[in-house]
Structure formats: structure tokens, C-alpha cells
Amino acid sequence: MMRPILRVARATFHEAWRRRFLNGILLFAILIIGSSWVFAYLQPGAELQMIIDIGLGAIRFFGMLIAVFMGTRLIPDEIERRTIHTILAKPVSRAQFVFGKFLGGAATIAVNLALMGIAFYIVFAIKAPEFAAAKPEDAFIFAAMYSNIAKAIVLALFEIWLVLGIAVVASTLFSWVLSVIFTFVIYFVGQMSDFFQQLSDPGRGASQIAQVLLGALYRVLPHFEIFDIREAILQGTYTPWGTMLQTMGQGAAYLVVVLLIGYLVFNEREV
Amino acid sequence: MKRPGKLARVARRCFAISLAIKTENLSKIYSQDATGRPVGLIDLSLEVEEGQIFGLLGPNGSGKTTTLKLLLGLIFPTRGSGQIFGLPLGSNATKERIGFLPEGPYFYEHLNGIELLSFYGTLFGMGGSRLAARIEELLHLVGMWDRRFIHVREYSRGMRQRIGAAQAMINDPDLLFLDELTSGLDPIGAMEMHELIMELRDRGKTIFLCSHLLKDMEPLCDRVSILNQGEMCQSGAVEDLLRVEDQYRLLISNCSDELTQQLQTSAQHTEAVGNHFAAYYADQSGALAAAQEASAAGAVIEQLGAHHRTLEEVFIEAVGGEE
Amino acid sequence: MKPYKIIGWLAVIALIVAIQPLDRSVEYNRLILGLQQPTPWFQIAARGAAGDTELAVTGVTGVIVGAALGGFREVAATMLWMKTHEYWHKGEALQAKSLWLMRLVTLLDPHWLEPWRVTAWHLAYNLYVETDDPELRAKYLQMGVDCLREGVSWNPDRYDLYMELGWTYFDKVEDFEEANKWFKAAMRYPHPEYVDRLVGHAYERMPDVPRALDAYDYCLKRDPQDHTAKGATLTIRERYLWPWYLAEQGRYDEALEAINEYLLAKPSSSLGLHVKGHIAERAGKLRLAYDTWKLAGDISALDFLAQNKAVELAHELGIETEDTAQYLYMQKMGKDLKVTIPGRDRMSR
Numbered sequence: 001m002m003r004p005i006l007r008v009a010r011a012t013f014h015e016a017w018r019r020r021f022l023n024g025i026l027l028f029a030i031l032i033i034g035s036s037w038v039f040a041y042l043q044p045g046a047e048l049q050m051i052i053d054i055g056l057g058a059i060r061f062f063g064m065l066i067a068v069f070m071g072t073r074l075i076p077d078e079i080e081r082r083t084i085h086t087i088l089a090k091p092v093s094r095a096q097f098v099f100g101k102f103l104g105g106a107a108t109i110a111v112n113l114a115l116m117g118i119a120f121y122i123v124f125a126i127k128a129p130e131f132a133a134a135k136p137e138d139a140f141i142f143a144a145m146y147s148n149i150a151k152a153i154v155l156a157l158f159e160i161w162l163v164l165g166i167a168v169v170a171s172t173l174f175s176w177v178l179s180v181i182f183t184f185v186i187y188f189v190g191q192m193s194d195f196f197q198q199l200s201d202p203g204r205g206a207s208q209i210a211q212v213l214l215g216a217l218y219r220v221l222p223h224f225e226i227f228d229i230r231e232a233i234l235q236g237t238y239t240p241w242g243t244m245l246q247t248m249g250q251g252a253a254y255l256v257v258v259l260l261i262g263y264l265v266f267n268e269r270e271v
Numbered sequence: 272m273k274r275p276g277k278l279a280r281v282a283r284r285c286f287a288i289s290l291a292i293k294t295e296n297l298s299k300i301y302s303q304d305a306t307g308r309p310v311g312l313i314d315l316s317l318e319v320e321e322g323q324i325f326g327l328l329g330p331n332g333s334g335k336t337t338t339l340k341l342l343l344g345l346i347f348p349t350r351g352s353g354q355i356f357g358l359p360l361g362s363n364a365t366k367e368r369i370g371f372l373p374e375g376p377y378f379y380e381h382l383n384g385i386e387l388l389s390f391y392g393t394l395f396g397m398g399g400s401r402l403a404a405r406i407e408e409l410l411h412l413v414g415m416w417d418r419r420f421i422h423v424r425e426y427s428r429g430m431r432q433r434i435g436a437a438q439a440m441i442n443d444p445d446l447l448f449l450d451e452l453t454s455g456l457d458p459i460g461a462m463e464m465h466e467l468i469m470e471l472r473d474r475g476k477t478i479f480l481c482s483h484l485l486k487d488m489e490p491l492c493d494r495v496s497i498l499n500q501g502e503m504c505q506s507g508a509v510e511d512l513l514r515v516e517d518q519y520r521l522l523i524s525n526c527s528d529e530l531t532q533q534l535q536t537s538a539q540h541t542e543a544v545g546n547h548f549a550a551y552y553a554d555q556s557g558a559l560a561a562a563q564e565a566s567a568a569g570a571v572i573e574q575l576g577a578h579h580r581t582l583e584e585v586f587i588e589a590v591g592g593e594e
Numbered sequence: 595m596k597p598y599k600i601i602g603w604l605a606v607i608a609l610i611v612a613i614q615p616l617d618r619s620v621e622y623n624r625l626i627l628g629l630q631q632p633t634p635w636f637q638i639a640a641r642g643a644a645g646d647t648e649l650a651v652t653g654v655t656g657v658i659v660g661a662a663l664g665g666f667r668e669v670a671a672t673m674l675w676m677k678t679h680e681y682w683h684k685g686e687a688l689q690a691k692s693l694w695l696m697r698l699v700t701l702l703d704p705h706w707l708e709p710w711r712v713t714a715w716h717l718a719y720n721l722y723v724e725t726d727d728p729e730l731r732a733k734y735l736q737m738g739v740d741c742l743r744e745g746v747s748w749n750p751d752r753y754d755l756y757m758e759l760g761w762t763y764f765d766k767v768e769d770f771e772e773a774n775k776w777f778k779a780a781m782r783y784p785h786p787e788y789v790d791r792l793v794g795h796a797y798e799r800m801p802d803v804p805r806a807l808d809a810y811d812y813c814l815k816r817d818p819q820d821h822t823a824k825g826a827t828l829t830i831r832e833r834y835l836w837p838w839y840l841a842e843q844g845r846y847d848e849a850l851e852a853i854n855e856y857l858l859a860k861p862s863s864s865l866g867l868h869v870k871g872h873i874a875e876r877a878g879k880l881r882l883a884y885d886t887w888k889l890a891g892d893i894s895a896l897d898f899l900a901q902n903k904a905v906e907l908a909h910e911l912g913i914e915t916e917d918t919a920q921y922l923y924m925q926k927m928g929k930d931l932k933v934t935i936p937g938r939d940r941m942s943r
Contacts (some may be wrong), residue, residue: 036373089371090394264602270346
């Protein structure tokens with residue numbers, strides 16, 4: 001049951017590293033992260049905040065780009081290059097194939113994120129103490145930063161996995177361009193989901209229909225902002241593991257929904 | 272050439288009616304053409320017995336690959352149904368027992384021969400030394416052992432075809448689907464493949480061949496079905512299809528008009544075949560007499576004997592008969 | 595539809611419903627932990643409508659792009675902030691569009707302290723000196739203070755904006771009581787040591803001599819090498835403690851004599867004059883108090899407390915006077931300067 005999934009995942013993982021485009025994004029992201037300390041000087045007095053904004057922002061943003069551009073190609077490439085024919089002719093069900101492709105992509109994302117994270121940690125460890133020394137009263141924030149950054153990257157991983165899942169499912173439904181656009185829109189709208197909540201606020205004079213529709217939209221859309229704990233980093237707040245687990249659990253639950261939809265769609269898809 | 276005799280077939284039918292493939296009105300209709308005729312595969316009913324080499328023949332676009340994809344569960348029928356070894360199409364249990372070589376096969380470019388076969392092998396849950404031994408055996412079999420470390424992206428078409436055949440056989444399948452087996456292969460390679468297939472058949476495997484090269488399939492297949500525009504127009508054992516009862520042919524060249532007229536009166540019917548002239552007779556003695564006559568008239572006897580049709584002729588006849 | 599598909603889609607719906615409690619719980623926890631930072635869409639839109647149209651488009655686009663990208667919200671704020679720097683260099687920092695842009699930055703990234711500080715500074719200091727109209731000045735003071743108060747509400751765990759707010763009260767409004775409230779709030783969080791001394795300075799100028807000494811005492815206990823606190827303690831003990839002590843005893847004439855003695859040596863000492871004005875008011879010598887505060891206010895144009903007291907006493911004495919911005923501000927805040935003198939409360943106790 002698991003073996004074909006893992007085998008497809010492994011092949012996907014190996015193949016992903018041969019895509020120049022994705023390597024290019026990764027390289028560019030690491031470059032941006034590596035130079036995040038330069039941007040820090042844009043905000044005198046808030047260098048630490050800036051280095052984190054740029055560094056973690058780049059990890060999430062480029063991770064998302066990699067997820068979208070890889071995820072929307074994983075299955076269509078197999079179909080277009082007809083490699084899927086020989087694989088599905090073997091004892092691999094469509095569900096196993098979809099989950100295998102997703103898992104391989106997820107592993108690729110994890111390694112990409114780990115590489116970006118390591119690059120960021122190195123930059124941070126070199127430059128941050130210098131910035132922190134200039135503001136001794138923020139020492140407590142700085143002290144919590146190392147662990148908070150690790151937590152932020154873990155949550156970013158779940159966020160980007162979710163983006164990958166959406167991209168993979170979208171690619172089984174739409175053409176490539178459309179699925180890229182679809183995934184971006186879901187991601188952006190998901191980031192702004194609080195906007196729908198505000199819009200549907202009856203205090204704002206939203207009509208009853210608008211309230212129901214927007215409220216439903218708000219409930220159905222994945223709330224990508226829950227994976228963002230930069231506030232905690234910048235404020236030096238401790239993020240409890242309970243909340244971390246809850247957030248990861250929610251990410252996993254969203255993923256189950258997305259992959260289930262992917263299975264239902266792909267199971268009847270002709271290749 | 273070994274073919275199971277009529278008796279064997281009868282015996283099989285009586286005692287162990289095991290069909291490798293059975294379809295009933297299997298259809299896949301994509302659209303309709305301008306005249307309202309459905310495009311795709313229409314009402315295909317097939318029965319392929321175990322241990323046969325079955326050829327699904329027809330020109331390009333006649334629905335062969337569609338049939339194959341339907342049987343493999345890659346696409347789903349609009350109506351009708353099918354079974355492989357009594358199991359539903361596209362189930363993992365079915366796929367455990369089959370092998371598939373697509374036309375002009377594509378594989379992961381970044382793998383080499385061994386990695387590729389090991390990838391497909393593990394999809395069957397194979398592994399360890401058993402898989403390694405199987406891979407070595409197959410690479411030798413398809414003549415790729417010396418080139419086993421070359422990556423797929425550097426393969427020629429023929430090499431792709433060979434490694435494709437190897438991956439199709441990785442699980443030692445009972446039923447092998449081969450789409451345009453010899454495409455991209457040189458004549459020697461094609462011959463090797465043909466020998467391989469017959470060897471497999473002799474080991475009791477069932478082979479399902481798809482090809483537009485009717486001539487190549489003629490000596491290979493036990494049974495064929497011929498498709499044209501999505502519909503089956505001929506089906507049966509190859510020898511039955513090709514045999515023409517009581518017909519003898521005389522083929523001559525350098526034929527004078529006088530002789531032509533003579534032969535036209537004596538023969539059942541005549542025809543011009545290129546530069547040659549053919550005359551058909553109902554019995555052997557008549558043909559022999561005509562040959563002597565022709566020889567006396569100074570014509571050159573090119574061929575004389577019992578007449579067999581080619582599959583091409585069968586096909587053209589079938590298509591022509593339809594119109 | 596095949597049965598497995600129906601079951602599948604039902605499962606999808608069921609899962610989405612099942613996620614909701616978890617979703618709410620996560621949202622709740624994020625709110626508690628201060629991780630949630632809702633984008634105030636309608637505030638931004640409203641500001642956009644009120645401001646320059648072209649700029650509104652730029653700003654709102656920036657906010658939407660920044661917020662949509664999620665990861666780069668703060669970066670978007672930084673970019674908008676750099677735009678305000680551009681205005682600053684063009685000498686347009688005080689124009690409405692620049693202020694509006696700054697406000698936008700505080701909306702977009704309310705945990706970034708710098709924009710709060712700079713925006714408030716523009717309002718309470720720079721716009722303040724652009725006009726001579728006390729009413730307008732009072733309005734700018736209020737806007738500056740309000741801006742910092744909002745900033746504090748976003749960043750209640752940092753000393754920075756408490757301190758900034760206290761300093762604005764201390765330096766610009768000269769409401770020392772209010773200033774100390776915020777300085778003391780700042781002291782609850784990690785802070786630089788000068789904040790502690792500011793409390794002393796504020797009491798000193800109020801004046802509340804015993805509490806000033808207490809504050810400096812605290813500084814010295816924390817750091818015996820605090821030379822500023824040490825010097826301030828010595829000065830207060832030497833110059834003001836004795837007159838204050840006499841006034842506490844109700845010996846006002848002696849107290850006034852004692853402070854006059856010091857003022858003979860240093861007639862322009864604003865602290866000395868504050869103490870004298872304070873004692874005179876306590877003694878009920880309102881005219882003397884008025885003259886003293888007036889003098890202090892005239893000596894230093896920035897001694898807003900003295901000017902306020904002078905205006906207040908002038909109203910009480912029926913002397914014609916011109917209201918200052920600070921006085922108007924205090925009036926608007928419903929503050930009666932008289933009751934803010936802690937000495938009085940103590941007397942009545």
C-alpha cells in the first residue's frame with residue numbers, strides 16, 4: 001500500500017532537483033536571504049526586525065513560488081511526457097500516484113525550506129548579535145528569536161505544503177496557466193481572509209446574503225495567516241507548543257481535505 | 272513456425288476456458304464527425320484466450336491505442352465493459368499480472384537502465400537480490416546489458432524500445448500489451464523482438480500486439496482483429512483469414528496480349544499485378560496446364576501455387592466491402 | 595455518480611465542518627498570544643478616500659499587495675515609509691499626504707515603533723511650530739498624544755512608546771503628572787536607565803520635592819554610581835527641601851523667605867520659581883503666585899507649566915491674558931491645574 005507511494009515520491013523528489021527553474025528560484029531566494037542584513041540598514045533602530053522581515057518573508061514567499069510552480073507541473077508533466085502510462089499500468093492506483101507525487105513534492109519543499117532556513121540562520125547568527133547589542137533593552141526579544149525563528153520555519157513548511165497540495169489538485173483540474181493563477185489567488189485570498197470576515201460584519205451594513213456568502217467563503221478558505229508567527233518573533237513572545245501543534249494540526253487537516261478532493265478528481269481523470 | 276493446432280484450441284475451449292481478455296461492446300466515443308458518425312472506439316467485443324499472440328491491427332487512428340488504454344484503465348469506457356483474467360480493468364490485482372509497452376515509450380530521463388528497471392520493479396513490491404537478478408536477466412534479454420549505465424535522456428529510439436520491453440516484462444507478466452513493438456527498431460532488432468515474443472508465448476504467456484504494420488504481424492499472430500475507424504471489421508485466427516479455399520495462382524511476366532486473352536478465358540479471374548499478370552484457377556491441374564501454355568508462349572513463370580491472401584488484402588477487402 | 599464519489603464529497607464537507615472548531619480555537623489562541631494582526635481594511639480605505647486620490651491608490655495598492663503576500667507585509671510598510679522619507683527630503687513631510695502615508699504605515703505594521711514615534715513628533719512638534727494659533731496648536735498636541743496612545747495600545751509590552759508618550763507630556767504639554775504615569779508604565783518593561791531619572795525630573799519640575807527625592811533615591815539604589823541622580827539629590831536637598839519643609843508645616847512666610855534667599859543668588863532658576871509659585875499658591879497669595887509663574891514663563895518660552903499656571907491664575911484674579919495652547923489642551927482634557935498639585939491633597943489629608 002505504502003510502497004508504491006514512497007517509490008513514486010522518491011522518483012518525484014529526484015526529478016524535482018533536476019528542474020533548473022526551481023533550482024534558480026532556490027538560488028535567488030538564498031541570495032536574498034544572504035543579503036537580508038544589507039536591507040536591515042534601511043530601518044535604523046529596527047535592524048533585527050528588518051532582517052527577520054526580509055529573511056522569513058523570503059523563505060515563505062519563495063517557498064510558495066517553488067510550491068506553485070513545481071506543484072502545478074508534477075502531474076501534467078507525467079501526462080504530457082506519457083511517463084504516467086507505464087506507471088499506472090503497474091500496480092499503482094491513482095490515489096497512490098497522486099499521494100506519491102504530492103509526497104515527493106513535499107519532501108522537495110522540506111529540503112528547499114531547510115536550505116533556506118540554514119542560510120537564514122547563518123546570516124542571523126553572524127549579523128544579529130551586532131544589531132541586538134545596539135538595543136540592550138530588546139535583549140529579551142533577541143533571546144527568544146532563535147527558537148521562534150525555528151518555529152516560524154516549521155509553520156511556513158506546513159503553509160507551503162498546503163500551497164503545494166492546492167497546486168497539485170488544481171493542476172489535475174485546469175490547464176497549467178489557469179492552475180497557477182488559481183493557486184496564487186487562493187493563497188492571496190487566504191492571506192486576506194480576515195478581509196471577508198470584516199466585510200461580512202453586520203455592523204458594516206453588509207446585507208444578509210452577503211453575510212452568509214462571505215461568511216461561508218471565510219470558513220471554507222484556508223486561513224494562511226495562521227502560519228505566520230512573526231509577531232511573536234518581533235515581540236519576543238514565547239509561542240507555546242500547544243498552539244504550534246494546533247496550527248500544524250489545522251494545516252494537516254486542510255491538507256487532508258485538499259488531497260481528498262485531488263483523489264476524487266484524479267480518480268476519474270483520463271490520462 | 273509453431274502455432275497451437277486446431278485440436279489444441281478446441282481442447283482449450285472445452286476444458287479450461289480461460290480468457291485473458293474479454294470485452295463486451297467496449298466503446299469510447301470522443302466526439303462525432305461532420306456526418307454524425309461517432310469518433311473513437313465503437314462496440315468492441317473481443318475474446319483473447321490465454322497463451323495466444325493476439326494482434327489488434329488497423330491503420331493509424333483506427334482506435335488501437337484507445338482500446339489499449341481502455342484495457343489498462345488509463346481511460347474509461349463510455350459504455351460497455353471488459354475484463355482481464357476475469358478481473359475488472361484498471362484494478363491493481365489486474366495490473367499485477369500484466370505488462371505494457373506504450374508506443375514510442377517515455378521514461379524518467381534522469382535514470383539509467385538499471386535504475387529505471389529497479390523503479391518499475393519496486394512498484395510491484397519486488398526488491399533485493401531477486402529484483403537485481405531479474406533486471407540483469409532482462410537487460411541481457413533485450414540486449415541492453417552493455418549499455419545499462421547510460422541515462423535514458425541519451426537513449427536512441429531503439430534503445431527506448433528495448434528498455435521499454437524490459438520494463439514491461441519486469442514482473443514476468445502473464446499478459447503483455449505491446450503497442451507498435453518494432454517501431455524504431457532496425458530489422459535485426461525487430462526480428463529479435465519477434466523471436467522473444469514467440470518464446471514468451473511458448474512459455475504460456477499471452478501477448479496482445481497493436482500494430483499498423485499488417486505485414487509484420489502476419490507471421491507472428493495467432494489471432495487478429497482488424498479495426499477501421501473505431502470499428503472491428505475482421506476478426507479470427509490468422510490462418511483462417513488468410514486461406515482462400517481452392518484457389519491456385521499463376522503469376523507470369525513478359526506476357527503477350529494474345530496469351531492474356533487466352534488466360535482470361537481459361538482462368539476464374541485474372542488481374543494485373545504491376546508488370547506481372549496473375550491468373551486464378553479453381554484446381555491445381557488447370558493452373559499447371561495454363562503454366563505450360565504460358566511457358567510455350569514465351570512468358571516467364573514467376574510463381575505458381577496455392578493462393579494465400581495477405582492481411583493487407585484481407586483488410587482492404589473488409590474495408591472495401593463495407594463501402 | 596458512483597457511491598464512493600458521493601461518500602468522498604460528503605467527507606470533504608464533513609471535514610471542512612469538523613475543522614471549524616479547531617480553526618476558531620487557533621484564531622482565539624492567536625488573539626490571546628498577540629499573533630493575530632488583522633489588517634484594518636476599512637480604516638485604510640476610509641483614509642484613502644479622505645486623502646489625495648493618487649496617493650490613496652498607491653497606498654491602498656501597497657497595503658493590499660503587502661497584506662496579500664502575507665510574508666512581505668512589513669516590507670510593504672518599509673517601502674511606504676521610505677516614500678515618506680522622500681517627502682521629508684522634499685520638504686513636504688508636513689503635508690497631509692505625507693502624514694496620511696505615515697498613518698498608513700502605522701496601520702499596516704502597528705508593531706513597528708518608529709512610524710508611531712515620528713508621526714507623533716511631526717504632529718506635536720513640527721506642525722505645532724508651523725502655526726501661532728493656540729487652538730490649532732492644542733489640536734496638534736492632542737493629535738500627537740493620541741497617535742502615541744494608539745501606538746501604545748498596539749505595543750503594550752515595550753517601553754518605547756510609553757516613554758515617548760511620557761516625554762511628549764513632559765516636554766511639550768508639561769503635564770508632569772501625566773508624564774510620570776507613562777514613565778512609570780515604561781519602567782515596568784526592560785528600559786534604559788534614563789527613564790528612571792525622568793520620573794525624578796518630572797516631580798522636580800512639578801514641583802513635588804519629596805517625590806522627586808524618592809525617585810532619585812530609587813535611581814541611586816539601583817545604581818550608586820548614577821551621578822545625575824546624585825547631583826539632583828544634592829541640589830534639591832540644598833535648595834528646595836527646606837522651603838518645602840517649612841511650607842508643609844504651614845510656615846509659608848518662612849518658606850517664601852527661604853526660597854527667596856536662594857532666588858537672590860539665582861533669580862532665573864526655573865525650578866526655584868516653580869517652588870516659589872507653588873508655595874505662594876498654597877499660602878493663598880494668588881497675586882504673588884501669578885507674578886512668580888508669569889516671571890518663570892517669561893524667562894523661558896518653553897516653560898509651558900509656568901505659562902499655564904499664569905493663565906489659570908490670571909483667570910482667577912481677573913487679569914486679562916492670552917490662553918496658551920497647552921492651557922487650551924488641558925482645558926479640553928478637563929484638567930484643572932489646581933487639583934494636580936499633589937501638595938494640596940497631602941495638606942488636606
